[in-house]
Amino acid sequence: MILGKVQVPASVKAGEPFEVRVLIQHPMETGFRRDLEGRAIPVHIVDKVWCTLAGKEVFRAEFGTGMSANPYVAFFATASEGGELVVQWSDDRGDEGRASALVDVSPA
Amino acid sequence: MRRRTFFARIAALAAAASSAVRAQGRFQPPQDIAPLVNEITHGAVPEKKDVEVELPLLVENGNTVPLRVRVASPMTEADHVKAIHVFAERNPRPRVASFHLGPACGRAEVSARIRLAGSQQVTVLAELSGGRFRIGPRDVLVTSGACLDDASL
Numbered sequence: 552m553i554l555g556k557v558q559v560p561a562s563v564k565a566g567e568p569f570e571v572r573v574l575i576q577h578p579m580e581t582g583f584r585r586d587l588e589g590r591a592i593p594v595h596i597v598d599k600v601w602c603t604l605a606g607k608e609v610f611r612a613e614f615g616t617g618m619s620a621n622p623y624v625a626f627f628a629t630a631s632e633g634g635e636l637v638v639q640w641s642d643d644r645g646d647e648g649r650a651s652a653l654v655d656v657s658p659a
Numbered sequence: 660m661r662r663r664t665f666f667a668r669i670a671a672l673a674a675a676a677s678s679a680v681r682a683q684g685r686f687q688p689p690q691d692i693a694p695l696v697n698e699i700t701h702g703a704v705p706e707k708k709d710v711e712v713e714l715p716l717l718v719e720n721g722n723t724v725p726l727r728v729r730v731a732s733p734m735t736e737a738d739h740v741k742a743i744h745v746f747a748e749r750n751p752r753p754r755v756a757s758f759h760l761g762p763a764c765g766r767a768e769v770s771a772r773i774r775l776a777g778s779q780q781v782t783v784l785a786e787l788s789g790g791r792f793r794i795g796p797r798d799v800l801v802t803s804g805a806c807l808d809d810a811s812l
Contacts, residue, residue, distance in 0.1 A: 568765030581774075583751060609763045617747055617755030619723040619772040619805075626758065629765035 553577055553597065553648035557638045562655045568627040571602065571610070573638050575623075575648065581616040597622055597642045604654065605634030630654050687776050687804075689748040696784055699744060700792050705784060710795025712783050713770075721775040721805035730767035730785045730793060734760075740767035742786040749779035774805035 555575035563569040575597055582594035594616065602610040609628045628636070633656045639649040696705070713727035732740045739762045745755040758769045767785070775781070778800045785793040 566765075581751075604763070607763065609761065611759040613757045615754045615756055616752050617745075617750050617774050619774055623770075623772045624758075625770040626760070627764050627766040627768055629763060 553640060553642060553646050555638070555640065555648050555650050557636065557650040557652050559636060559652045559654055562657045563630060565631050565656050565658060566629055568629050569654075570625055571628050571636065571638070571652075572625040573600065573602075573623070573650070574621065575600070575640055576621055577642065579614075579616070579618055579620045579622060583616075595642065595644065597640050600624065600638065600640045602626075602628070602636065602638045604628055604630060604636045605632070609636075630656050632656055687749050687751060689779060690753055692746045692748050692753050692782055695746060695753060696782070696794070699742075699784060699786060703790060703792055705792035705794035707794055707796075709793045710783050710785050712781065712795045712797040714781060714797055714799045716800065718775060718799060718801045720803055721777065721801045723772045724775050724799070724801075725770065726773050726781070727770040728768065728783050728785075728795075732767045732787065734762055734765055734767055736762050737788070739764075739788050740785050741788055743767070743769055744784040744786070745771075745773065746782040746784070747773070747775055747779060748782070750774065750776045775799065775801050777801050777804040 558572045560569050577597045580592050580595040584592045586592055596614060596616055598614050600612045610626045612624060614622060633654055635651050636654050637651045641647045709731040711729040718724050728743055730740045740760050743758045746753050747755050755773050760767060781797050781799055783795045
């Protein structure tokens with residue numbers, strides 16, 4: 552289980568883009584570092600993130616080792632009616648995590 | 660005499676080895692990212708416009724560099740940004756991330772925090788619907804690089 556969180560505005564206007572911010576707790580090991588005994592620390596990264604709003608895919612991302620530790624990503628989404636925004640992620644060892652937020656749509 | 664030459668040789672060897680290691684660790688030469696871009700564009704020439712890349716002018720720590728990409732697009736079903744790819748030419752692995760968007764995003768804007776191994780040009784490639792491409796190169800100065808333990812500049 553990889554921990555993380557997602558943040559959306561408290562209320563959004565129908566059809567207007569709002570920012571979704573995602574923060575994941577992960578070391579994002581590049582594979583280039585060495586431990587105290589000089590052994591290479593193997594690559595360990597979150598490589599996939601995907602987001603759905605009311606069951607429909609909104610955003611998807613593939614990360615490389617060039618993403619910082621504890622990766623942060625923000626993107627925009629629009630909603631015409633309220634629903635649950637779910638963000639899921641998985642790392643290269645098959646570990647997964649998810650976070651969700653309720654999108655509250657106020658009439659424009 | 661023989662002992663002296665032996666020591667001299669050992670010293671020379673050690674010096675050569677250590678300087679080679681240092682050169683490798685210190686200097687990651689910029690790679691040509693054109694083949695990586697071509698892998699996505701399949702030969703189409705990306706236009707150099709509409710992509711705004713926001714990066715600090717001077718980065719003190721290459722381990723977390725805030726990046727924001729904005730692509731001018733109406734984001735409708737007919738005309739939207741399908742994907743945004745980020746390349747860093749001096750990173751040991753130049754493909755930093757790919758973001759896939761759609762008309763449901765409403766705005767073609769993505770931000771993230773990335774690693775940069777040194778002063779270099781960061782290239783952002785936007786893949787638009789209808790097989791069009793936009794590219795936005797951006798130079799950035801990094802005083803302390805990421806990825807390599809003793810990378811300097």
